[in-house]
């Protein structure tokens with residue numbers, strides 16, 4: 016299939032790629048050419064893309080750091096862990112309440128919610144010179160005395176690694192002294208090439224220190240964990256509503272609306288569902304090895320994908336009650352969604368979208384656009400790996416480089432007491448035969464049209480080139496890109512924080528999204544907008560020279 020939509024036939028992607036690369040020094044061009052791909056799908060197989068490699072110094076990237084991936088993304092949304100940033104105050108401050116992950120403290124007895132606080136050791140020059148372990152010990156003690164939390168986690172920022180503070184021995188010592196769960200992460204910002212390294216480190220830590228520490232088996236006929244759902248704008252609440260309506264118990268969500276106790280007995284569930292493959296596939300893999308819980312990839316972004324994911328769960332259990340209930344729920348929820356889409360589609364049909372976000376949403380949200388007839392013409396991840404683009408089939412081909420070798424791979428074996436295969440080998444094979452693919456993710460590119468552009472770790476310059484050539488009807492990215500793009504007269508939807516909107520997951524979320532996109536792509540304001548330099552290309556100014564000041 017080739018792309019068609021308003022005006023996009025006039026852009027030649029091959030020529031555009033050439034034009035982009037020409038402006039770079041030859042060495043930079045040679046690197047970027049591997050990360051800018053014109054999509055082709057041949058029997059599910061797509062071209063190779065360069066991903067998860069270092070950003071070239073001097074290029075303005077969208078990426079964040081390892082600390083952001085560990086503390087901000089994976090552990091941050093857990094309301095009853097006191098998360099202490101060990102470092103200078105800026106790292107703690109700028110990762111404080113910026114991600115719009117919602118939580119419901121009333122669902123845990125003690126009502127603890129520490130997410131509204133910003134805990135930091137506030138390292139000063141003295142600590143950099145003489146070491147910061149003493150200050151860290153004091154911070155843990157102080158947090159314990161004031162809040163009496165169930166757990167405390169410590170996150171290392173760049174200087175901690177540079178001066179060699181041993182956060183792990185401090186946390187071990189304090190765990191023994193205070194008798195609560197205390198653990199640390201060596202997630203210094205400079206590790207790896209992006210926040211993706213921090214996800215892996217967070218996965219290792221939570222797997223080692225929390226999962227499997229409570230064997231209580233809770234009630235529930237169909238018990239699942241939802242992995243890689245962070246409850247941005249309330250997405251997790253909508254997914255919980257739908258799953259609960261189907262009679263499925265969400266034992267633990269990693270880590271939207273989560274509490275530490277839920278992580279502790281996640282190993283008692285029947286099935287792991289993965290929403291965001293990039294940030295949490297490691298936990299799923301390790302839980303399967305250690306406890307025997309299989310995992311499947313799901314996607315609750317888009318009404319059709321939600322229905323498809325629910326049917327996948329039904330197939331896994333294979334019980335008539337559940338299969339019937341899920342069909343009932345889909346039949347109940349769909350008409351409202353269809354009605355909204357049908358009403359909106361005449362206004363959005365054929366309009367174009369670009370998505371440059373993170374490590375999973377640039378893929379998932381294409382589905383929502385298609386549901387209202389819009390066309391994703393270019394997309395890319397900030398920090399996805401090749402498997403997120405091309406599918407997990409390429410995993411064996413991915414070379415381990417110096418940056419990925421920096422991140423520990425845990426050796427995981429069967430837990431002698433707790434390992435219990437949820438399905439026999441024959442049952443698993445039977446399900447696979449029926450099309451339930453376990454441990455699989457097909458990636459973004461096979462879902463995209465031929466001739467669309469896929470750009471990994473897009474730079475600001477490349478973004479501007481794409482916009483000038485294609486003039487998409489909407490661009491999806493984050494706060495760092497928002498105003499640059501809006502000044503070019505293109506509306507920008509933040510797909511990290513959702514601006515002030517959401518939820519967009521599940522059935523009700525889809526309706527919210529259609530409506531918002533309709534308003535954004537059909538508002539005239541963007542076409543009427545003129546930057547000051549477009550109206551008056553020559554700006555004049557006066558300056559005064561005051562020698563004695």
Ligand code: CFM
Pocket residue numbers: 084088114210243245247291292293294372373374375376377510511512
């Ligand atoms: Fe996963 Fe995420 Fe994403 Fe991500 Fe993120 Fe995020 Fe994201 Mo921002 S975990 S990879 S590190 S879905 S914070 S909730 S929106 S970049 S696409």
